Amino acid sequence: MKKLTLLVGLSALTLVAASCGTSDDSSGGGTKSDAGFTAPNLPKLDKLGAGEGKLSVLAWPGYAEDGSNDPKVDWVSSFEKKTGCQVTVKTFGTSDEAVSLMKTGQYDVVSASGDASLRLIAGGQVEPVNTDLVPNYKDVYPFLKDRPWNSVKGQMYGIPHGYGANLLMWRTDKVTTPPTSWSAVFEADSPYKGKVTAYDSPIYIADAAMYLMAKKPDLGIKNPYALDDTQLQAVVDLLKQQKTLVSEYWSDYLKEVQAFTSGNSVIGTTWQVIANVATGEKVPVQVAVPSEGVTGWSDTWMLSATSKNKNCGYLWMDHIISPEANAAVAEYFGESPSNGKACDLTADKKHCATFHAGDAAYSEKIWYWTTPIEQCLDGRTDVKCTDYGKWTQAWTQIKG
Known part of the structure; x- marks a missing residue:
């Protein structure tokens, strides 16, 4: 539970952006990405020099631990000793906060989730990275x-x-027939009315959209982050219906663990780490990937375009995905590491199996959190899709 206390600020472990592209345009005007925004033409470091002696890290709680929270949890000190780059860490609780802080130019590197990464790229706050300067990159899962x-x-x-x-989590002593569909948390006839928990964020709209992709194919939803006005309204209607079932909306670990411990909630969306903690607290829970699939997250370390400490930034990015550090972070935080070699170094030898590390087939089942924008991410060009601003307005309506 101590780990959860440190991570309460992770209330909106956010989204995952949309777009892929090079900034290699001779016109100097930037390159339009597949997601519809223009990526500024920014240079990337061509060779690594000596560390500048300091590094300002902006991170999710639990991603850059220096032993101050727990002396046994420290992968910053070894980096400082090895590189001479003295680290200061600022944590944030939401991607909106991360983007605002990066705009100040005060931070060298940031651990960005997808909605932040999309905005940071488009806004020119972060620059392309030269992966040849990150030796451990070769061991990152393809x-x-x-x-x-x-x-x-x-x-x-x-x-x-x-x-x-x-994932979908339920109490096995209250939900005796293992659910195989998200219908158990969305449909009006759910036997768990008043005992359902749901994630408290506009991005949760994507979970309902994913369900409707399978439930109502006539709506034409092909990507849960690409919703036109009609599709968004259908999703909003479903979520308003779900509200009658919901006992509590959660946005931090502790609240969901407590809800399942007390029995106030018996079924709902969750993260694997929450299920692990609940199990450790002797709460009888189980998780599954329902037939309609799941949403999820993938985080990225990014380098500020205005950083004065780019050599230290590159050294940090290589360090944090080294087998030793990546294993420590993944196990402490509760996620899959990105470096396959990290799996040999976790204290819990079952950690990577629990979190499906390296399982490409499992990963492909995940609709990674993506920022909704007007340019439809499913390839449609005959309509405009709803952006995150509209999703935020819709979420306010849903919750009332």
Whole structure:
């Protein structure tokens, strides 16, 4: 539970962006990505020099531990000793906060989830990375490289860190027939009315959209992050219906663990780490990937375009995905590491199996959190899709 206390700030472990592309345009005007925004033409470091002696890290709680929270949890000190780069760490609780802080130019590197990475790339706050300068990059799982949330047309804008899925969890003593569908938390006739928990964020709209992709194919939803006005309204109607079932919306670990411990909630969306903690607290829970699939996250370390400490930044990105550090972070935080060699170094030898590390087939089941934008991410050009602003307004209506 101590780990959860440190991670309460992780209330909106966010989204995953959309777009892939290089900034290799001779016109100097930037390159339009597949997601519809223009990636600025920014240079990337061509060779690594000596560390500048300091590094300012902006991170999710639990990603850059220096022993101050727990003396046994420290992968910053070894980096400082090895490189001479003295680290200061600022943590954030949401991607919106991370983007705002990066705009100040005060931070050298950031652990960005997908909605942040999309905005940071488009806004020119982060620059392309030269993966040749990150030796441990070669050991990153291939299915995490050159993905819509961390690259633009084949040019990486960051180094993959870790990933996980949003699963369906239930109390096995209250839900005796294991559910195989998200219908148990969305449909009005659910036998668990008043005992359902749901994630408290506009991005949860994507979970309902994913369900409707299978439930109502006539709506034409092909990507849960690409919703036109009609499709969004259908999803909103479903979520308003779900509200009658919900006992509690959660946005941090502790609240969901407590809800399942008390029995106030018996079924709902969760993260694997929450299920692990609940099990450790002797709460009888089980998780599954329902037939409709799951949403999830994948985080990326990114380098500020205005950083004065880019050599230290590159040294940090290589360090944090080294087998030793990546194993420590993944196990402490509760996610899959990005470096396959990390699996040999976790204290819990079952950790990587629990989190499906390196399982490309499992990863492909995940609709990674993506920022909804007007340019439809499913390829449609005859309509405009709803952006995150509209999703935020819709979420306010849903919750009332």
